[in-house]
Amino acid sequence: MLQVAINGYGTIGKRVADAVRAQPDMEVCGVAKTRPNFEAERAIAEGYPLYAAIEERADRFAEAGLEIAGPVETLVEAADVVVDATPSGVGAENASMYEALGTPAIYQGGEDADVADVSFNARANFEEAVGADSVRVVSCNTTGLSRLIAPLSESYGVEKVRATLVRRGGDPGQSSRGPINDILPDPVALPSHHGPDVNTIFPELAIDTLGVKVPATLMHLHSVNVTLEGRVEATEVRELLAAEDRLFLIPERAAVDGAGKLKEFALDAGRPRGDLWENCVWAESISTTGRDLYLFQAIHQESDVVPENVDAIRAIAGTEDADESVETTDRCLGVGF
Numbered sequence: 001m002l003q004v005a006i007n008g009y010g011t012i013g014k015r016v017a018d019a020v021r022a023q024p025d026m027e028v029c030g031v032a033k034t035r036p037n038f039e040a041e042r043a044i045a046e047g048y049p050l051y052a053a054i055e056e057r058a059d060r061f062a063e064a065g066l067e068i069a070g071p072v073e074t075l076v077e078a079a080d081v082v083v084d085a086t087p088s089g090v091g092a093e094n095a096s097m098y099e100a101l102g103t104p105a106i107y108q109g110g111e112d113a114d115v116a117d118v119s120f121n122a123r124a125n126f127e128e129a130v131g132a133d134s135v136r137v138v139s140c141n142t143t144g145l146s147r148l149i150a151p152l153s154e155s156y157g158v159e160k161v162r163a164t165l166v167r168r169g170g171d172p173g174q175s176s177r178g179p180i181n182d183i184l185p186d187p188v189a190l191p192s193h194h195g196p197d198v199n200t201i202f203p204e205l206a207i208d209t210l211g212v213k214v215p216a217t218l219m220h221l222h223s224v225n226v227t228l229e230g231r232v233e234a235t236e237v238r239e240l241l242a243a244e245d246r247l248f249l250i251p252e253r254a255a256v257d258g259a260g261k262l263k264e265f266a267l268d269a270g271r272p273r274g275d276l277w278e279n280c281v282w283a284e285s286i287s288t289t290g291r292d293l294y295l296f297q298a299i300h301q302e303s304d305v306v307p308e309n310v311d312a313i314r315a316i317a318g319t320e321d322a323d324e325s326v327e328t329t330d331r332c333l334g335v336g337f
């Protein structure tokens with residue numbers, strides 16, 4: 001049984017903890033937080049041993065009546081793998097601690113690519129992470145684009161990707177985030193940094209991205225144009241994408257007109273936290289004009305990287321079979337509608 005430590009128990013960390021717990025070959029040996037709050041109470045209620053991420057602040061947990069199992073270093077030392085799900089930039093600060101304790105580490109997409117040996121997407125480059133000392137699971141947007149590009153590239157060849165990322169202003173719990181009532185080109189300078197991040201997975205890919213930030217919290221929406229190397233019919237692309245494990249083709253009959261209904265759909269389906277681990281591609285948006293493919297996909301920023309973290313744990317621990325890992329992750333988590 002692989003022992004997995006989770007450092008940073010917020011939006012991503014708590015979801016990864018639950019996903020790890022659902023797997024037959026790994027368990028959560030503990031989670032670390034800096035302060036007591038509702039998530040710390042929830043971690044204890046879930047039965048996850050709680051560790052103090054900052055030792056000088058450990059007393060605060062006792063004052064709040066929460067039992068601490070020890071400092072984060074004890075947790076990391078006991079683990080086979082640590083998943084760092086701390087805020088952007090904190091992971092890089094933690095890297096020296098993980099290295100000193102000899103525990104392989106998985107970082108998130110908020111870190112720069114050079115934090116880890118390899119940037120990771122299970123569909124595209126699982127093999128590159130096998131046995132690595134450190135892996136970075138790419139961001140929610142890069143994960144969403146990579147899952148789409150991999151099958152298109154393998155089946156048809158891709159000449160160029162152009163994607164406009166309509167990004168949520170913040171997660172539902174991020175009350176400090178804006179914009180409140182605005183639409184921001186973000187960044188204004190084009191193309192955006194998202195394309196180069198996709199190049200950490202597909203180094204040779206020609207891709208330009210544009211970002212727009214909107215006052216929404218539910219999901220991101222990608223407007224994608226891919227110039228393929230040959231002419232392909234839309235029906236053929238639909239069949240190709242429908243066969244992908246982590247792509248959900250929203251059928252026209254579902255009458256899902258946007259992110260709000262998608263989240264409602266996930267909640268009705270009994271998904272924990274209303275999570276959508278899959279790229280949600282509107283089937284009827286898949287269109288072709290000559291060699292150009294167009295489509296819309298919605299990406300649930302809080303959860304699409306969760307199954308990727310589980311696969312990254314197996315890869316870093318030396319599992320070589322990507323298909324088997326993805327199949328196990330998806331079956332135990334309930335990926336796929």
Ligand SMILES: NC(=O)c1ccc[n+]([C@@H]2O[C@H](COP(=O)([O-])OP(=O)(O)OC[C@H]3O[C@@H](n4cnc5c(N)ncnc54)[C@H](OP(=O)(O)O)[C@@H]3O)[C@@H](O)[C@H]2O)c1
Pocket residue numbers: 007008009010011012013032033034035037053054085086087088089090108109110111138139140171301302305
């Ligand atoms: N949310 C998304 O949309 C999303 C999607 C994909 C990737 N990511 C990436 O995932 C990473 C985590 O993002 P998130 O959205 O989960 O952030 P988050 O919701 O803010 O959670 C991070 C948690 O880490 C804890 N923390 C802060 N400083 C820490 C430290 N020094 N040591 C240990 N824990 C610490 C914070 O809780 P306490 O201070 O209360 O302990 C916080 O709850 C980032 O790299 C982000 O870019 C986020």
